[in-house]
Amino acid sequence: MTTTERTSPAFRFPGRLAEGAGLVLGPALILAGVLLRVEFGDFFPEQLAAFAGSPVLMTASYSAFVAGVVLLWPAVAAVTRRIGASRPGWAMWGGGLVTAGLFARVFHAGVNHLAFQLVDVEGLEAARRAVRDQYGAFHVFQPLNLAVFSGWTVLALGAWRAGVFGAGVTGTARCVALGLMSAMPLGVLKGTGPMSIVAAAGLCVALVPLGVTVLKAGPAPRWWTYPLAVALGVGAVLLGTAG
Template identity: 45%
Template sequence: METDHVFPGRRIAAVSMILAPLLLLTGTLLRARFNFFFPDQLKAMSEHPALMTAAYTCFLAGNVLLFPAIVALATKIGRTKPALAAWGGLFVLLGLFERTFHAGIDQAAQGLVERRGAGLAESVVSESYQDLHLFSFLSFTIMFGWYVLAFAAYRAKALGVAGSIGMATMGFLPLGVLKGTEIVSIIGTAGLCLALVPAGVRALLESPKPSRRTVLLAAIAVPVLGGLAFASALG
């Protein structure tokens, strides 16, 4: 039987809109006390490993969790502005993929700091910083995508003026490996909170009450997924 369901689902998109920006802002603020450039980030990883792990993990989690919100927003925009929705949504999603790729390098660098020290890690990172890879040619999407999607959201009236401007400020967020926090980082992540969190709360409140079957499936799925997550971490 066909339905009017749109991936990823209203509740999932709403939770994404609420949690993802808050996680990004949290990660940004946790590393705000340290200098922006990678030698200082590596030094901070050596001297404050728990704090920096929390900062980079929160940012990565927010970045990954953001994708349902972007898919849902692009779908909404596409009802009236399909071309803008396609370009803006595609660019932002590619940008999220690239930031996830960068996060893998960040994780490897942090492991190197823990095992071999910040000095060796700085030497390795500095020597390989300009190495070409696929995402080297797509870096423009990290920043430019937010401007396109924000303009599309405004034109389609999917977000108000304030929300659209807030979303556009994500284009200020610095990109690359082992980037710390600057004032524009806080502006960008706080702007995304302004754009998406209220919309997510409204969507969650307006969602129909879940059925008993849905609640039962969730009650079963949560511990199963927790077990799979634990098993995955074993290697």
Template identity: 50%
Template sequence: MKSIVSPNEKINAESWFPGRWIGGLSLVLGPILLLAGELLRVKYHFYYPDQLAAFKEQPTLMAASYGLFAAGIIVMWPGILALVRLIGAKKPGWALWGGILAIMGLFARMYHAGVDNLAYWLVQFQGLELATTFISESYAYNYQGFYVIATILFSGMIGWFVLAIGAFRSRTLNLPYSIALGLMGIHSLGVLKGTSWDTLVAVIGLCVALTPLGIKILQDGPTPSLSVAMKWFIVIVIIGGIFFFVGQNA
């Protein structure tokens, strides 16, 4: 059977997915967005009754908090792929399973973000009492029963441990940075989770481990000219504006 790629063919180092710029920016911005989301709700108690009460007391602040955290989850996946690529050069097994588990964990967190959003609007339109009753009576069903999200929930924790071990064994990160990366594995998963000591430690560890790596990836190659950078900035702003308009008016 003929090989898809000739062994003598030189593959462009910039051709990997998602690429140096997207992967590097993801590693820089993703953890920062997560940390910003955590800090905005730090004064409210961790569990859902207090989070629902905060939705009523400070709707703009809490919408920004949960929105930034969800944005961080969305932004993180290219960074995980970039990290997997680096680990996989020497430890492909650790890279494969760490990447799969961590990205599955992001999917689970986005499901929880959807429930958080529903709870937010329940408070705004139906009132705090009804929203609290509804969440209280249905809360366990987010974790129990024959449901796919409950099945992959644990991957959101174990995936970061696997990536951290792989990063250390492949020498992608040194021991302190690998430990900082692994701290994300203690971050609580679930619906309407506020900020606590473990979530702050986990996200700060993620910033410490991945932000410098993202900067290093961004610097590992030629820098575009100012004109090229401006063109891409304009394109991104226009496309982002179109996406925002369609999303708000669909």
């Protein structure tokens, strides 16, 4: 028996629940992360100073944002598959570019984390100097900046052409809202500006209703999956913090 014969034709990775959760939680966490640091300046000196003065708030902000970015990959898979049903070319390019851009944002989040730890270990001025002196240094993800900017626009156009969000004004408006994510600032230690809020809110408008529809489209998880998920989450946190 071949691998193809052993695989159920109904199986889709990552699955309905992961896609639905990503569509709802990914945009919501990104919007929360953006709003939590709205009172601070946009660029790295102000962001480092904000961490020095409000470490819990800034940690929550940046953690929520990157968690939302990670949760977007199943969300993008859900949208891409729907586009691919009628517009496979748009699906391939839009989904590929957006996914590559998500990788780049996770890399930036790692640099952000290191910069914040420098504030604790070396002090604010030393951290500012280290970031300033190395800002713009080459790394392998730099070429993906184009994907970060263009991917959401291509994905939005594909969703519009495929009618993923429905026909008429509402569907078109949600496609435009999805494309607004291209305006989200990228790079290291970026604060919140007007376009950050617009981009994150647009992502919520576009994806959250689809996520609710996806989650309602099938049976709820069995009762034991909830305590199991909590136990696995707690175990993962404890194992991670233990090193």
